Amino acid sequence: MALTEFGKVVRKARIDTGYTLLTMSKELKTTPAYLSGLETGLKKIPKNWVEKIEDFFKSKNHEIVNLQALADVSNETVTISDLPLQQQMLIAGFARSPFTAEELRRFADLLETINKNKE
Known part of the structure; x- marks a missing residue:
């Protein structure tokens, strides 16, 4: 397996x-x-x-x-019910958008930078 x-x-x-x-x-x-x-x-x-x-x-x-x-x-699931509406909308929009591999990498880099700055 x-x-x-x-x-x-x-x-x-x-x-x-x-x-x-x-x-x-x-x-x-x-x-x-x-x-x-x-x-x-x-x-x-x-x-x-x-x-x-x-x-x-x-x-x-x-x-x-x-x-x-x-x-x-x-x-293969992410619970969004406990998130604010704005985050739920972003997730839904993100999931349905046809991003390229490069765009996804840039999003991942941006998210990592934002999360590091919050620590």
Whole structure:
């Protein structure tokens, strides 16, 4: 089974920190099959599990960037109901616009710059 982008990042982090599915699952009090399902996309990735996985790796001094965004892509959904109307409208407009790869890269760069300035 192919890994999702979320799964690739989590698997690399496991390998980098010396954990297997079994050892990580024991610490997170779940099964290796469940973690494998999250990595391969066979299971949707709940927000609380993104947080658990982030916390797990932070406790190992291995921070993962953009894990929630990778989970959203793997899940093929993004919840917008809790966002202000202006953001919902931007998301809808963005999703239906025929941007080129270069335009998308520029948007991503701009968003990254804006987010860095807020830190």
